[in-house]
Amino acid sequence: MQVPDGIALDGVGKTFAGRGKVVEALRDVTLSCPSGSFTAIIGPSGCGKSTVMRIALGLESADAGQVRIAGAPPLAAARDGVTGVAFQDAALLPWRTVRRNVEVPLEVLRQPLRANAAKVQAMIELVGLKGYENALPGELSGGMRQRVAIARALVTHPKVLFMDEPFGALDQILRRQMNLELQRIWAETGSTAFLVTHGIDEAVFLADRVVVMHANPGRIVEVIDIPFARPRAPELFSDPAFHAVCDHIAKVLHGG
Amino acid sequence: MAAEASRWSGLRNAAILLLLWEIVGRLDLVAGGALPGLTEILHRLWIDRADYPLHIWATLYASGLGFVIGNLVGIAAGVIFALFPAALRVFRGVNIAVFALPPIAIAPILVLTLSGMAPRVTLAAMGVYFVTMTATVIGITQADSRARDLIRAYGGGRWDVLRLVQLRGAVPAILAGLRVAAPNAVLGAILAEFGGGGRWGLGTYLLGSLGRGEPDRLWGIGLVATVIAGLSYAGFALLSRRMLGASRAVTLNAAVPEAAPAKLSPVPRLLLGLAAIAMPFLLWWGFIRLTGVPDLISKTPWGVIDYLFLGRSAESAQARLLAALAETLPITFVGMLAGLGFAFLLAISSRLFPRAIAAFMPVALITQTMPLVALTPLLVLILGRGTTLTLWVTISVTFFPAFVTLAQGLALVPRSAEELPRAYGASRWTEIRMVTIPASLPYLFAATRLTVPRALLGVMIAEWLATGKGLGNLLNQSRGFLDYGMIWSVAAVSVALSVLFYQIVVVIERRVLRRVGMSSAE
Numbered sequence: 001m002q003v004p005d006g007i008a009l010d011g012v013g014k015t016f017a018g019r020g021k022v023v024e025a026l027r028d029v030t031l032s033c034p035s036g037s038f039t040a041i042i043g044p045s046g047c048g049k050s051t052v053m054r055i056a057l058g059l060e061s062a063d064a065g066q067v068r069i070a071g072a073p074p075l076a077a078a079r080d081g082v083t084g085v086a087f088q089d090a091a092l093l094p095w096r097t098v099r100r101n102v103e104v105p106l107e108v109l110r111q112p113l114r115a116n117a118a119k120v121q122a123m124i125e126l127v128g129l130k131g132y133e134n135a136l137p138g139e140l141s142g143g144m145r146q147r148v149a150i151a152r153a154l155v156t157h158p159k160v161l162f163m164d165e166p167f168g169a170l171d172q173i174l175r176r177q178m179n180l181e182l183q184r185i186w187a188e189t190g191s192t193a194f195l196v197t198h199g200i201d202e203a204v205f206l207a208d209r210v211v212v213m214h215a216n217p218g219r220i221v222e223v224i225d226i227p228f229a230r231p232r233a234p235e236l237f238s239d240p241a242f243h244a245v246c247d248h249i250a251k252v253l254h255g256g
Numbered sequence: 257m258a259a260e261a262s263r264w265s266g267l268r269n270a271a272i273l274l275l276l277w278e279i280v281g282r283l284d285l286v287a288g289g290a291l292p293g294l295t296e297i298l299h300r301l302w303i304d305r306a307d308y309p310l311h312i313w314a315t316l317y318a319s320g321l322g323f324v325i326g327n328l329v330g331i332a333a334g335v336i337f338a339l340f341p342a343a344l345r346v347f348r349g350v351n352i353a354v355f356a357l358p359p360i361a362i363a364p365i366l367v368l369t370l371s372g373m374a375p376r377v378t379l380a381a382m383g384v385y386f387v388t389m390t391a392t393v394i395g396i397t398q399a400d401s402r403a404r405d406l407i408r409a410y411g412g413g414r415w416d417v418l419r420l421v422q423l424r425g426a427v428p429a430i431l432a433g434l435r436v437a438a439p440n441a442v443l444g445a446i447l448a449e450f451g452g453g454g455r456w457g458l459g460t461y462l463l464g465s466l467g468r469g470e471p472d473r474l475w476g477i478g479l480v481a482t483v484i485a486g487l488s489y490a491g492f493a494l495l496s497r498r499m500l501g502a503s504r505a506v507t508l509n510a511a512v513p514e515a516a517p518a519k520l521s522p523v524p525r526l527l528l529g530l531a532a533i534a535m536p537f538l539l540w541w542g543f544i545r546l547t548g549v550p551d552l553i554s555k556t557p558w559g560v561i562d563y564l565f566l567g568r569s570a571e572s573a574q575a576r577l578l579a580a581l582a583e584t585l586p587i588t589f590v591g592m593l594a595g596l597g598f599a600f601l602l603a604i605s606s607r608l609f610p611r612a613i614a615a616f617m618p619v620a621l622i623t624q625t626m627p628l629v630a631l632t633p634l635l636v637l638i639l640g641r642g643t644t645l646t647l648w649v650t651i652s653v654t655f656f657p658a659f660v661t662l663a664q665g666l667a668l669v670p671r672s673a674e675e676l677p678r679a680y681g682a683s684r685w686t687e688i689r690m691v692t693i694p695a696s697l698p699y700l701f702a703a704t705r706l707t708v709p710r711a712l713l714g715v716m717i718a719e720w721l722a723t724g725k726g727l728g729n730l731l732n733q734s735r736g737f738l739d740y741g742m743i744w745s746v747a748a749v750s751v752a753l754s755v756l757f758y759q760i761v762v763v764i765e766r767r768v769l770r771r772v773g774m775s776s777a778e
């Protein structure tokens with residue numbers, strides 16, 4: 001049997017109408033991410049990257065087109081625990097400790113907490129927050145909060161993982177470190193990853209394919225395959241071939 | 257350390273105030289002894305000590321029971337309203353009426369239709385219901401939209417969002433609500449006591465002592481009522497501080513609030529609107545049928561119309577009602593505008609003179625817990641029974657809540673928004689013009705909504721107890737003449753007027769805030 005694509009968008013369009021203004025956030029967005037692939041999406045601010053992700057998650061409905069997550073409609077996929085998500089904004093529950101925040105997806109999916117305690121602990125350690133299990137979000141730095149959000153996204157071992165600028169608030173060193181970790185986790189879990197980012201180098205380092213979007217209306221202008229072998233080592237960041245790909249993407253991004 | 261210093265300066269200010277009070281009181285400087293010294297009041301309290309327990313117990317019992325009932329109903333209703341917007345729409349008329357009605361206007365009605373402690377408990381519960389219901393709805397619907405998205409992204413349904421995010425997220429709002437609701441219950445119970453019935457209760461005691469020209473006793477009763485209300489406030493303030501700790505949202509949620517489900521087609525919308533208008537009358541009618549009080553005494557909506565427009569004495573009734581309104585309304589507006597205006601100026605200038613205002617804030621907060629309107633007899637002692645009294649009562653009951661609403665609203669303006677102009681070298685005034693005043697707009701409207709009913713309540717109480725004019729007096733007189741039609745008419749008209757003014761403010765608020773892209777404050 002053929003494995004359905006992890007993420008399949010077909011002719012998706014979305015228009016926001018609010019307070020007199022009408023914004024065509026997406027026009028005819030078609031994209032398929034094979035199961036187990038890593039896709040990065042990059043584009044200027046406001047071009048509709050987050051909207052693509054929210055539609056794929058079923059948080060927003062598309063005005064036109066079709067969306068399938070692992071072969072199912074977004075909401076059904078979400079209910080089956082197929083998806084994991086880390087938002088642009090950490091979106092932690094301020095009254096829950098780090099551990100209890102990481103447990104939220106398990107609770108929503110009605111998975112037993114006791115049985116998953118080790119998994120939760122492992123995720124917290126993975127993002128380097130050992131010792132902060134009982135801290136409240138208000139007591140963490142912005143970067144630490146984002147790491148909690150990442151741990152939370154990974155805790156269900158999702159088949160399809162959505163990330164909206166998950167490393168936005170991290171410093172360069174930590175960001176590289178998290179990039180490596182993400183690559184490792186992704187390779188281990190075999191999930192389909194979808195990463196929204198502003199960092200070209202991050203996109204190229206992590207992804208099999210980089211999707212470049214332009215704004216007004218939000219649309220895909222080019223999909224660039226990244227040929228580098230896996231697993232990718234930090235040395236790749238200083239490889240001339242790596243820089244060539246980055247330069248090409250920068251050109252496309254700036255309307256080349 | 258800053259907190260420590262401000263606590264000390266607060267204590268020092270309080271000590272200075274008390275000392276001044278004592279001196280002024282001892283020397284009989286205010287209105288020939290209308291304000292006794294604190295020690296004189298305490299001395300009198302000691303002499304009267306045998307009287308107090310039963311009065312206090314009666315008031316505590318009514319307000320405590322009302323508090324519990326009002327909260328249970330309020331929280332249950334809040335959850336239902338938050339989950340089913342249609343229910344919120346249908347009950348909108350009832351909710352506005354409960355919020356806007358001057359309790360004193362319906363106190364006589366409750367005394368006519370219910371017996372024993374029931375009128376007091378009901379009035380106390382009504383004061384609580386609205387506060388708690390609103391806090392619950394706000395807490396639930398304004399839960400962090402990002403957190404809501406997260407739950408939905410994992411396929412969580414409405415119940416999961418309610419369970420994991422909204423109910424817990426509503427706790428601070430509900431606790432803050434309880435803090436305000438507790439003194440409200442005390443006020444409701446006391447106002448119902450003014451309305452008649454029963455021998456015991458602080459309100460009864462206060463009213464009974466009003467004619468005896470014993471300022472020190474009146475002040476003693478006022479002091480006790482204030483302490484009871486203040487303690488209830490402090491209790492819940494402490495509880496919410498204990499429970500909330502560091503669990504405040506750490507970043508400002510900048511998501512545009514979802515438009516209320518306005519996607520209804522015109523016909524259902526019209527039906528819901530009509531239901532909202534019909535509902536209060538339906539409840540009124542149902543209440544009378546349930547209590548089974550004879551038609552002579554209790555008037556249905558139709559009974560009131562009959563009395564005012566069709567009956568034999570309709571003309572004279574209308575004339576008396578209109579004359580009373582002509583006396584009541586102007587002073588209500590003047591008092592309200594003055595109270596709001598002072599509050600706005602003071603709140604804005606709190607940015608210019610933060611220290612002066614910081615010293616004033618505790619005083620303003622304390623007055624929040626006082627059953628201010630119930631203390632009108634004290635003002636009567638000082639100001640006499642003229643129009644000045646009405647004006648001051650009105651200003652004092654509108655100014656403080658408006659100020660607290662505005663000041664606390666302004667305190668919510670994110671630090672970074674305020675610092676931005678400063679970072680570009682803006683003067684304090686520019687900063688205020690660019691950030692503080694626009695940011696205060698939603699709170700100014702919220703304060704206005706809050707003060708409309710209070711102003712009317714203040715005026716009516718002053719009229720009832722002291723000045724012998726206007727709606728309040730008409731209500732009181734009608735009780736004496738057993739003019740049941742008029743009692744119900746005054747109640748209906750004053751509730752209707754409050755609702756109308758409230759609705760006008762809401763419409764203006766929506767227009768203005770939509771133009772500037774803001775949403776209204778709770």
Ligand SMILES: Nc1ncnc2c1ncn2[C@@H]1O[C@H](COP(=O)(O)OP(=O)(O)OP(=O)(O)O)[C@@H](O)[C@H]1O
Pocket residue numbers: 016017018023025043044045046047048049050051052088218512
């Ligand atoms: N709920 C909404 N209502 C109205 N307009 C919206 C809404 N959400 C997004 N938009 C508009 O849709 C467009 C795309 O927004 P989106 O958040 O997807 O951008 P983005 O590419 O993620 O930007 P960034 O990189 O800054 O996060 C923007 O013009 C935005 O103003």
Ligand SMILES: [Mg+2]
Pocket residue numbers: 049050051088164
């Ligand atoms: Mg975005």
